[in-house]
Amino acid sequence: MCSLAFAHTTNKVGKEPNAMTNQEESPNPEEQEPEQEKEQQSKALLQKIQQLGQSQVAQAPDSNIHILPIIGQIEGHVQLPPKNKTTKYEHLIPQLIAIEQNPKIEGVIVLLNTVGGDVEAGLAISEMIATLSKPSVSIVLGGGHSIGVPISVATDYSYIVETATMTIHPVRMSGLVIGVPQTFEYMEKMQERVINFVTNHSNISEDKFKELMFDKGNLTRDIGTNVVGEDAVKYGLINEIGGISQAMMKLNELIQQQKGYSDEKVMQ
Incomplete structure (x- = not known):
């Protein structure tokens, strides 16, 4: 035991x-x-x-303005090589729908520094920006070339910095092209869509825009015109020379105008 x-x-x-x-x-x-x-x-x-490249990054405060950058090449139905800096239209379209649906967002600034890209994708983005119910302002920084031209004029008001340029040229096709009349007819119709959109959303006349598009003496071994900031305003393509501060002031002005118009409708 x-x-x-x-x-x-x-x-x-x-x-x-x-x-x-x-x-x-x-x-x-x-x-x-x-x-x-x-x-x-x-x-x-x-x-x-x-x-x-830095440890502290400035954070933007909560704002009623959404910044929509369109940079590099506008990618459409065909995926571009990884080395290309691209803006994918399947990324922009959901953003634009979200902007339209979000009551906290009262205005949009479109920043452009693009070489152009897919025509149909560019026109789709342009139409969506143009049909937003909220005020929008565009700024062309660096370049707004090719199909970037319709996007830059799709907003309610447009700015371009003095050193920026916009290349206006006919529609081009890459890859296999069948040399038949139907192909050239299709290209002509697509070109007319671009011309009609630009002339309907800016102050440039159709004759002047076609003159710039088919000019033979401006670009080396190519057809078209390279338009610098002041000339873009002179031709009526862009509304005004200006940068970020001017665009923000203008957008806030448009937002206040829309709010005043909405208040009047409610009172009536």
């Missing part, structure tokens, strides 16, 4: 130190949380340095 009792006591004594040891070794969840937060912060900081 004594031996059994002694063994039982020994087991109890032997278990207690083990239990205490396990409690000491197990980490405290409250102590782990600050360490995880520090690790996440350091990872986020490293990502900022890798992507932007």
Whole structure:
């Protein structure tokens, strides 16, 4: 009996130190949380340095204005090589629908620095911008070439910086082209769609736009015209020379005008 009792006591004594040891070794969840937060912060900081070259990035405050950048080449039905800087129209179209549906967004600024791209995709983006119920302003920075021209004039008001250019040229086709009259007729109809949109949404006349489009002496070994900032305003293609501050002031003015018009309708 004594031996059994002694063994039982020994087991109890032997278990207690083990239990205490396990409690000491197990980490405290409250102590782990600050360490995880520090690790996440350091990872986020490293990502900022890798992507932007700086540790602190200025954050835009909550605003009623949405910025829509259109840069590089406008990608349509065919995917471009990875080295190309592109704007995909399947990314822009959902954004434009979200802008229209979001009551917090009261205006849109379209920033353009594009070489052009797919004609149908560009016209689709242009039509969506033009049919927004909310005020919109565009700024051409660097370049608004080719199909970027209809997008730049699709907004309620347009600006171009002095050093920016816009290349106006006929519609081109890449890849296999069948040399039959139907092909050229199709290209002509597509070109007319571009001409009609630009002339309907800007102050340039159809004759002047066609003159710039088919000019033979402006571009080297090509047909078209490279229009610089002041000339784009002179021809009536763009409304005014200006940059970010002017565009923001104009958009806020348009937003206030729309609010006033809505208030009048409610009172009536």
